[in-house]
Amino acid sequence: MPVLRRFLGTAEGIAGGAILLAIAITAVLASVLFPGDPLAIVAEPMLQPFQHQDAILGTDRLGRDVLAELVHGARTSLLVGLAAAFAAIAVGATVGTIAGFAGGLVDEALMRVTEAFQTVPGFLLALALVSVVGPSLPVVVTAIAASAWTQPARIARAEVLSIRERDYVASARAIGMHPAEIAFREVLPNALPPVLTLASVIVANAILIEAALSFLGLGDPNIVTWGGMIAEGRVVLRGAPYLSIFPGLALVATVLGVYLTGEGVVEALASGRSR
Amino acid sequence: MSDITLSRRSLLLTTSALLASTAMPTLLLAEEAKPGGRLIVAADSEPKNLNPAIVASNGVFFIASKVIEPLAEASFDDENGLSPRLATSWEGSPDGLSVTFKLREGVTWHDGKPFTSADVAFSALNIWKPLQNLGRVVFKDLEDVETPDDHTAIFKFSTPTPFQLIRNALPPLTSVVPKHLYEGTDIAANPANSAPVGTGPYKFAEHKAGEYYRLEKNANYWDKDKPYLDEIIYRVLPDRAAAAGALEAEEIQLAAFSAVPLADLDRISKVPGIVVVSKGYEALTYQLVVEINHRRKELADLKVRQAIAHAIDKEFVVKTIFLGYAKPSTGPVPQNDPQFYTDDVPTYPFDVAKANALLDEAGYPKAADGKRFSLKLLPAPYFNETRQFGDYLRQALAAVGIDAELVNNDAAAHIKAVYTDHAFDIAVGPPVYRGDPAISTTILVQSGTPDGVPFSNQGGYSNPELDAVISKAAETIDESARTELYRTFQKLVATDLPLINVAEWGFITVARDSVKNVSNNPRWAVSNWSDTWLEP
Numbered sequence: 001m002p003v004l005r006r007f008l009g010t011a012e013g014i015a016g017g018a019i020l021l022a023i024a025i026t027a028v029l030a031s032v033l034f035p036g037d038p039l040a041i042v043a044e045p046m047l048q049p050f051q052h053q054d055a056i057l058g059t060d061r062l063g064r065d066v067l068a069e070l071v072h073g074a075r076t077s078l079l080v081g082l083a084a085a086f087a088a089i090a091v092g093a094t095v096g097t098i099a100g101f102a103g104g105l106v107d108e109a110l111m112r113v114t115e116a117f118q119t120v121p122g123f124l125l126a127l128a129l130v131s132v133v134g135p136s137l138p139v140v141v142t143a144i145a146a147s148a149w150t151q152p153a154r155i156a157r158a159e160v161l162s163i164r165e166r167d168y169v170a171s172a173r174a175i176g177m178h179p180a181e182i183a184f185r186e187v188l189p190n191a192l193p194p195v196l197t198l199a200s201v202i203v204a205n206a207i208l209i210e211a212a213l214s215f216l217g218l219g220d221p222n223i224v225t226w227g228g229m230i231a232e233g234r235v236v237l238r239g240a241p242y243l244s245i246f247p248g249l250a251l252v253a254t255v256l257g258v259y260l261t262g263e264g265v266v267e268a269l270a271s272g273r274s275r
Numbered sequence: 276m277s278d279i280t281l282s283r284r285s286l287l288l289t290t291s292a293l294l295a296s297t298a299m300p301t302l303l304l305a306e307e308a309k310p311g312g313r314l315i316v317a318a319d320s321e322p323k324n325l326n327p328a329i330v331a332s333n334g335v336f337f338i339a340s341k342v343i344e345p346l347a348e349a350s351f352d353d354e355n356g357l358s359p360r361l362a363t364s365w366e367g368s369p370d371g372l373s374v375t376f377k378l379r380e381g382v383t384w385h386d387g388k389p390f391t392s393a394d395v396a397f398s399a400l401n402i403w404k405p406l407q408n409l410g411r412v413v414f415k416d417l418e419d420v421e422t423p424d425d426h427t428a429i430f431k432f433s434t435p436t437p438f439q440l441i442r443n444a445l446p447p448l449t450s451v452v453p454k455h456l457y458e459g460t461d462i463a464a465n466p467a468n469s470a471p472v473g474t475g476p477y478k479f480a481e482h483k484a485g486e487y488y489r490l491e492k493n494a495n496y497w498d499k500d501k502p503y504l505d506e507i508i509y510r511v512l513p514d515r516a517a518a519a520g521a522l523e524a525e526e527i528q529l530a531a532f533s534a535v536p537l538a539d540l541d542r543i544s545k546v547p548g549i550v551v552v553s554k555g556y557e558a559l560t561y562q563l564v565v566e567i568n569h570r571r572k573e574l575a576d577l578k579v580r581q582a583i584a585h586a587i588d589k590e591f592v593v594k595t596i597f598l599g600y601a602k603p604s605t606g607p608v609p610q611n612d613p614q615f616y617t618d619d620v621p622t623y624p625f626d627v628a629k630a631n632a633l634l635d636e637a638g639y640p641k642a643a644d645g646k647r648f649s650l651k652l653l654p655a656p657y658f659n660e661t662r663q664f665g666d667y668l669r670q671a672l673a674a675v676g677i678d679a680e681l682v683n684n685d686a687a688a689h690i691k692a693v694y695t696d697h698a699f700d701i702a703v704g705p706p707v708y709r710g711d712p713a714i715s716t717t718i719l720v721q722s723g724t725p726d727g728v729p730f731s732n733q734g735g736y737s738n739p740e741l742d743a744v745i746s747k748a749a750e751t752i753d754e755s756a757r758t759e760l761y762r763t764f765q766k767l768v769a770t771d772l773p774l775i776n777v778a779e780w781g782f783i784t785v786a787r788d789s790v791k792n793v794s795n796n797p798r799w800a801v802s803n804w805s806d807t808w809l810e811p
Contacts, residue, residue, distance in 0.1 A: 037670075037673065039666070039669070039670065040670055040673070041667070041670050045595045061538070061595065061596075061663065062595060062596075062663065062666060062667055062670075063595065131685065134682070134684070134688075135683055217656070217662075217683060218683075221665075221666070221681035221682075221683045222669075222680055222681050234516065235515075235516070235536050235538050235539075235659060236536075236538040236539070237516065238519075238539060238542055239538060239539070239541070239542055
């Protein structure tokens with residue numbers, strides 16, 4: 001694993017990896033640390049943080065444990081971020097590969113569709129989709145992916161355009177492989193690495209879009225989300241700022257962690273190439 | 276816990292002290308009203324149609340009630356709680372078939388034409404009865420309006436209509452618009468709907484979309500020396516957090532309809548120069564109601580509904596969600612209605628064990644995962660409080676083994692889901708009580724309302740006994756008999772629980788202390804503000 005070693009050799013990699021790992025562990029252990037519904041009313045409402053053993057980070061306006069909400073919210077954020085990034089890259093890479101490999105009319109058609117999606121600001125597209133279909137987690141993930149797949153598609157297409165002229169592709173054609181097989185078994189795997197470096201940007205973006213949607217009341221109301229917590233805390237911002245600050249900090253840490261990890265990966269890959 | 280109670284108590288103390296301080300000047304007449312000045316108030320919604328004769332809703336009244344007047348306005352002190360506006364007296368016939376209004380003389384419209392009984396007849400027959408959201412119910416049997424002279428209007432009904440109901444309906448339902456501008460036009464599309472012409476103390480000047488509405492003083496107002504203010508500006512501030520900041524910065528002088536969030540009141544009441552007033556909304560009581568879809572077989576069972584009622588901690592709701600600015604409800608008529616309210620109804624104290632027992636009895640035992648059955652819960656999105664109560668209700672139901680899944684919608688989608696598509700099991704709604712159960716309360720439980728009528732019984736509930744009481748009361752002329760029927764109505768609703776009344780609340784006004792005569796009638800925010808004045 002030379003890439004992993006190089007990744008851990010960068011400062012960004014270590015910092016980002018550590019932050020992400022901590023958050024991921026929290027998310028995975030959420031149900032162990034705080035079993036039951038994190039939205040349950042467990043104590044007096046509006047307890048100040050760092051003063052009560054039962055609710056270390058205090059309670060919100062209904063008496064729900066802020067720490068429990070925060071921990072379970074990590075799960076939602078990571079889940080949405082990863083699922084949306086996975087969906088966006090899968091769709092984007094497929095579309096890009098088909099467009100780049102097929103060329104001609106298919107290429108034109110697919111790229112115009114991609115551009116059409118690109119002209120609409122991603123957040124507005126997600127907003128429109130969620131308000132039409134109704135807020136629930138799968139819809140939110142789909143909406144974010146729908147606005148994020150265009151970049152992977154364009155990069156995949158650019159890569160494919162150069163790869164399809166290589167000798168091994170020509171030889172695959174010569175031995176009579178089906179074009180679809182060539183595209184997805186020979187070309188796509190080699191076009192993927194540059195697309196994957198986009199993953200960190202997409203994950204970070206997805207987490208932020210999900211938070212923004214929840215903030216606007218378009219998140220799934222049955223699960224805890226950091227954006228939703230900030231929105232609820234906003235009403236009492238002057239009296240109990242901690243209700244907005246804690247989820248806000250969690251959001252910053254997560255996005256920073258994802259971003260630094262991405263930087264670390266890019267640097268590790270780049271130094272690998274230059275060597 | 277203890278520090279929370281303390282701060283709430285001190286808040287209530289300050290509030291009442293402030294109340295007293297605003298009420299005293301009017302009582303003692305210690306201060307003389309000084310004319311002039313511009314009042315800037317926060318508007319949280321921006322209605323396009325400003326015709327209160329068509330859309331009798333608080334958002335419209337808030338602006339339009341200064342321009343277009345009703346026949347009478349609600350009052351704290353006058354007889355039957357009414358003070359005269361465009362009518363000077365009203366009298367019902369003993370058979371309930373006619374009501375005679377004497378109209379004010381010497382009143383002119385803002386465009387200079389005289390106000391006459393023809394305007395009242397036109398408004399009643401062509402707008403209130405066929406077009407108005409509430410008038411359709413109250414004036415459904417209005418047959419004709421006779422105008423023997425310019426200042427008498429006699430309302431003729433085809434079936435006996437209780438005078439008590441007409442009286443209670445005068446403030447919200449009888450906004451009079453000028454016949455000469457509406458006659459022969461498409462009333463719903465008339466340009467005067469967005470630039471209203473009325474007889475009120477202020478004239479409509481302009482509306483800049485997204486920014487403000489401007490009203491200016493009507494120098495020819497019938498009540499001489501009034502209004503005191505030169506101008507009222509409604510600044511459009513849809514962000515509720517912004518209203519508090521704007522008040523503190525003295526950018527606005529008044530925010531009505533709880534534009535300042537409840538959670539911020541404790542803090543802002545301590546800011547010098549700002550007063551928090553909870554008076555002035557007595558005739559516009561909102562009710563927090565759990566609407567029930569009786570088509571679900573579990574919910575059709577009275578025991579299940581009783582269990583839900585027992586699972587809700589009303590005290591908690593009032594204390595935590597409304598921060599004390601509400602009262603727990605006992606039934607469909609709020610306690611601040613002196614005419615109809617009765618506390619002689621079955622009550623459902625908070626009791627989780629009893630709720631669980633009732634659900635077991637009803638035949639819905641807890642499964643292995645602790646759940647009995649699942650429900651779709653749709654909280655109305657109009658208020659922070661209704662949404663928060665939705666969050667609370669989900670937890671309260673979870674405690675008795677009912678798994679409620681929250682579905683959030685925007686206002687339009689919520690109304691469609693609940694009142695047209697019936698795509699809900701339970702919903703949280705904030706209906707308004709308007710001083711008489713027949714105006715907008717009985718429709719919440721009566722059967723036979725067509726699909727799609729918002730804020731009506733769309734839960735498929737039908738109770739012939741209750742329906743009979745409601746229709747009997749609708750035609751009972753004798754006031755004490757009618758009142759008695761509505762007491763029975765309250766008892767039946769509280770017994771059979773077609774819906775569950777949880778709490779009732781009025782709004783809060785926050786104002787600079789330089790604004791005088793605030794909240795001096797039970798519909799103050801939607802009254803004409805002719806006696807409001809500013810200390811320079």
